[in-house]
Amino acid sequence: MTEVNTVLPPLSERSNILRWMRRNLFGSWSDSILTILGILIVYWVLKGFLTWAFTIAEWQVISINLRLIMVGQYPVEHTNRLWLWLGFLVFLSGNSIGIWARQSKYAVGLLIIPVLLALLPFGPEPRKWLIALTVTGLIGWGLGRSQPEALKRSVIVGWVILLPIIVLLTNGLSESEAGFMSIVKTNLWGGLLLTFLLTVVAILFSFPIGVLLALGRRSELPIIRWASVAYIELVRGVPLITILFMAQLMLPLFLPAGWTVDRVVRAMIAMILFSAAYLAENVRGGLQAISRGQFEAAHALGLSGFQTMIFVILPQALRLVIPILVGQFIAVFKDTALVAIVGLFDLVGIAKTVLAQPAFLGLQREVYVFISLIYWVLSYGMSYLSRQLEERLGVGKR
Amino acid sequence: MQRDERQKTTIPFWRDERILNILGQVAFVLAILFVGSLIYRNMQAGLAKQGITLSFVFFNGVSGFDLAESLFAYDRNSTYQQAFLAGLLNTLSVSIIGVLFATVLGVILGVARLSTNFIINRLAAFYLELIRNLALLVFLIFWYLGVFLKLPRVKDAIIWPGDIILTNRGMGIPWGIPTASFPTFSLILYIGIFLALIVFFSLRVYSQRTGRAPLTLLWTVLTFIFIAFAGWIVLPEKPLMLDLPLVKGLNLSGGKILSPEFLALTSGLVLYTAAFIGEVVRAGIQSVPHGQVEAARALGLNGFQTLRLIVMPQALRVIIPPLTSQYLNLIKNSSLAIAVGFPDVFYVSNTILNQTGRAVEMIALVMATYLTFSLITSVLMNWYNQRIKLVER
Numbered sequence: 001m002t003e004v005n006t007v008l009p010p011l012s013e014r015s016n017i018l019r020w021m022r023r024n025l026f027g028s029w030s031d032s033i034l035t036i037l038g039i040l041i042v043y044w045v046l047k048g049f050l051t052w053a054f055t056i057a058e059w060q061v062i063s064i065n066l067r068l069i070m071v072g073q074y075p076v077e078h079t080n081r082l083w084l085w086l087g088f089l090v091f092l093s094g095n096s097i098g099i100w101a102r103q104s105k106y107a108v109g110l111l112i113i114p115v116l117l118a119l120l121p122f123g124p125e126p127r128k129w130l131i132a133l134t135v136t137g138l139i140g141w142g143l144g145r146s147q148p149e150a151l152k153r154s155v156i157v158g159w160v161i162l163l164p165i166i167v168l169l170t171n172g173l174s175e176s177e178a179g180f181m182s183i184v185k186t187n188l189w190g191g192l193l194l195t196f197l198l199t200v201v202a203i204l205f206s207f208p209i210g211v212l213l214a215l216g217r218r219s220e221l222p223i224i225r226w227a228s229v230a231y232i233e234l235v236r237g238v239p240l241i242t243i244l245f246m247a248q249l250m251l252p253l254f255l256p257a258g259w260t261v262d263r264v265v266r267a268m269i270a271m272i273l274f275s276a277a278y279l280a281e282n283v284r285g286g287l288q289a290i291s292r293g294q295f296e297a298a299h300a301l302g303l304s305g306f307q308t309m310i311f312v313i314l315p316q317a318l319r320l321v322i323p324i325l326v327g328q329f330i331a332v333f334k335d336t337a338l339v340a341i342v343g344l345f346d347l348v349g350i351a352k353t354v355l356a357q358p359a360f361l362g363l364q365r366e367v368y369v370f371i372s373l374i375y376w377v378l379s380y381g382m383s384y385l386s387r388q389l390e391e392r393l394g395v396g397k398r
Numbered sequence: 399m400q401r402d403e404r405q406k407t408t409i410p411f412w413r414d415e416r417i418l419n420i421l422g423q424v425a426f427v428l429a430i431l432f433v434g435s436l437i438y439r440n441m442q443a444g445l446a447k448q449g450i451t452l453s454f455v456f457f458n459g460v461s462g463f464d465l466a467e468s469l470f471a472y473d474r475n476s477t478y479q480q481a482f483l484a485g486l487l488n489t490l491s492v493s494i495i496g497v498l499f500a501t502v503l504g505v506i507l508g509v510a511r512l513s514t515n516f517i518i519n520r521l522a523a524f525y526l527e528l529i530r531n532l533a534l535l536v537f538l539i540f541w542y543l544g545v546f547l548k549l550p551r552v553k554d555a556i557i558w559p560g561d562i563i564l565t566n567r568g569m570g571i572p573w574g575i576p577t578a579s580f581p582t583f584s585l586i587l588y589i590g591i592f593l594a595l596i597v598f599f600s601l602r603v604y605s606q607r608t609g610r611a612p613l614t615l616l617w618t619v620l621t622f623i624f625i626a627f628a629g630w631i632v633l634p635e636k637p638l639m640l641d642l643p644l645v646k647g648l649n650l651s652g653g654k655i656l657s658p659e660f661l662a663l664t665s666g667l668v669l670y671t672a673a674f675i676g677e678v679v680r681a682g683i684q685s686v687p688h689g690q691v692e693a694a695r696a697l698g699l700n701g702f703q704t705l706r707l708i709v710m711p712q713a714l715r716v717i718i719p720p721l722t723s724q725y726l727n728l729i730k731n732s733s734l735a736i737a738v739g740f741p742d743v744f745y746v747s748n749t750i751l752n753q754t755g756r757a758v759e760m761i762a763l764v765m766a767t768y769l770t771f772s773l774i775t776s777v778l779m780n781w782y783n784q785r786i787k788l789v790e791r
């Protein structure tokens with residue numbers, strides 16, 4: 001008996017870096033030229049950017065004005081109210097992660113953000129709050145993990161009352177200066193705070209209107225259908241900036257004499273009306289994908305038209321379009337930048353204020369690169385989370 | 399007969415769905431009319447207080463403001479109407495240039511995103527991810543304040559090969575000045591277009607009759623270029639005189655001077671929209687099943703033929719609808735010109751509005767303008783979409 005013991009390991013192509021390069025970078029003459037061109041572009045861009053960022057750029061314009069960029073002219077003595085709702089938000093997020101997403105990577109992500117932010121030159125006071133946020137998030141996560149069943153209901157209630165709490169804490173209660181939680185006028189709201197509020201309000205309020213418009217467009221009643229179509233196409237045919245101007249200039253004319261609407265609220269109304277039309281089209285896409293059989297089956301079970309919509313059609317239709325809706329929400333977030341043109345002090349508006357200070361003249365690149373970075377991180381974060389959510393919900397698989 | 403009567407008697411009208419539907423719609427119309435009339439009454443009262451009655455008569459008045467750029471002779475003695483028209487033409491030129499460049503760059507990005515070359519692929523992916531998550535307004539302002547206004551002053555101008563001068567006052571590029579023979583040359587160009595059209599349609603007829611697929615577009619363009627070139631050679635005096643940009647004192651002169659505002663707006667719009675178009679193109683090409691390519695190869699088509707005859711016609715069907723909405727976005731986004739101070743139709747209208755206080759008229763006019771643009775673009779792209787649609791039996 002001869003034992004043949006010469007079994008060679010399979011040729012692994014991946015381990016051979018030269019072969020990989022030959023296949024992916026230098027497959028042919030044209031390929032090689034493209035590769036060299038690409039490397040040159042990468043080199044020039046990186047070199048230019050890094051030289052600028054580390055030797056020329058004067059980043060102190062950011063560190064000195066960080067507060068302005070974050071919350072605008074919001075009074076210092078009331079800032080703890082903002083930290084309070086942020087704490088509530090982090091607590092709820094930690095709690096929800098603990099209950100539903102039973103993976104520690106999300107919790108780590110959530111808890112590491114405040115720690116990372118604490119590394120930014122915020123000063124001692126915000127650092128303390130940021131550390132407190134981490135602790136709050138950790139407590140929320142721990143509670144959610146240990147008592148998932150008991151906490152489910154209260155967490156949902158918490159999310160529902162979150163927006164009222166945010167608005168209440170940001171806006172304040174009592175008219176008098178010295179009273180408990182005195183009112184902070186909206187013209188002092190600014191920076192990321194205002195961008196965040198505009199985005200959240202626009203998304204939340206445009207959602208029901210958008211769904212109604214989508215249903216209206218699919219309605220069998222001709223007048224309702226035509227009215228919905230007219231609204232959707234009208235709004236989608238004009239730029240957002242015209243609607244913002246209309247809200248700022250014409251809304252006061254439309255209201256009875258003596259009625260006034262706050263400038264920030266006017267911008268919010270414009271954003272809601274604009275976003276609703278786009279949302280309606282996205283939801284309509286989902287509605288069209290639901291087969292007739294679903295309607296017929298619901299009808300056969302004795303559900304009324306209203307019940308069919310709420311319990312059978314909409315849940316399926318909305319789940320189908322989650323990725324598109326998130327894309328729409330990101331677009332809303334980016335579009336809020338336009339309120340700077342009508343004179344509000346959101347992230348973009350506050351950049352102008354920062355640059356108008358004599359000490360920071362000529363530092364446009366630093367300021368706008370930083371503002372872009374904020375937009376980029378938040379947009380990218382939203383789309384990343386949505387991809388995770390899609391995987392969990394199995395969108396497009398069931 | 400009997401059944402009809404029974405139905406009539408058994409369903410009371412307040413539970414008859416048909417009647418309820420009509421009643422509901424009537425109520426809806428009444429509510430809309432009520433709110434509308436309320437708004438109209440409030441508006442009338444408010445305007446009356448300011449002493450304004452709605453009309454466009456003011457449009458014939460003298461504007462009294464200058465525009466930084468205009469495609470026709472315009473100055474402060476011109477009317478509001480002319481100012482609006484100048485803005486309209488500026489919007490149109492930015493939109494057309496933007497759409498052209500964004501399409502070219504977008505197609506390159508989309509193809510690069512699918513390249514098997516690792517570096518090209520990653521570069522395109524990086525660009526798409528970078529741009530798509532930025533806010534357009536910030537992007538535009540960055541190009542304006544952070545790039546084009548940061549270029550050196552005129553006396554230290556950067557000069558690129560090809561006589562391109564870059565300064566913070568704008569970019570000077572070589573341009574042609576029409577000479578005495580230009581009218582003749584333009585006549586030749588018209589003839590060229592006419593002949594190119596003849597070539598185009600005769601090739602179409604040929605392809606329909608024989609089932610072959612000649613390179614229609616290539617031959618059409620070649621015909622035109624040939625005629626134009628022949629005209630250029632034959633004419634004794636050159637129809638266009640080359641005019642190079644020059645630095646003169648503290649300003650640029652000669653050639654064509656592109657303002658920093660125009661450059662910032664178009665480059666920002668092009669670079670931004672191209673990222674979205676790139677994604678559309680990638681999705682379109684990926685939507686063609688790989689079996690199609692393999693089948694084409696098995697039939698003996700070469701790479702170019704496969705792309706032109708098999709992949710592109712199928713990919714275009716997927717690409718055209720989202721591409722249309724990207725074009726529409728670009729046109730609507732050009733209204734952000736106001737942030738960089740380029741006098742487009744929205745900027746000019748806003749100036750008129752501030753001068754005259756005619757908010758209702760001007761906003762209505764601007765909205766109507768953009769609606770018209772959107773409508774025309776949609777109609778054109780829908781017509782094209784119909785043409786390339788799958789012909790089903």
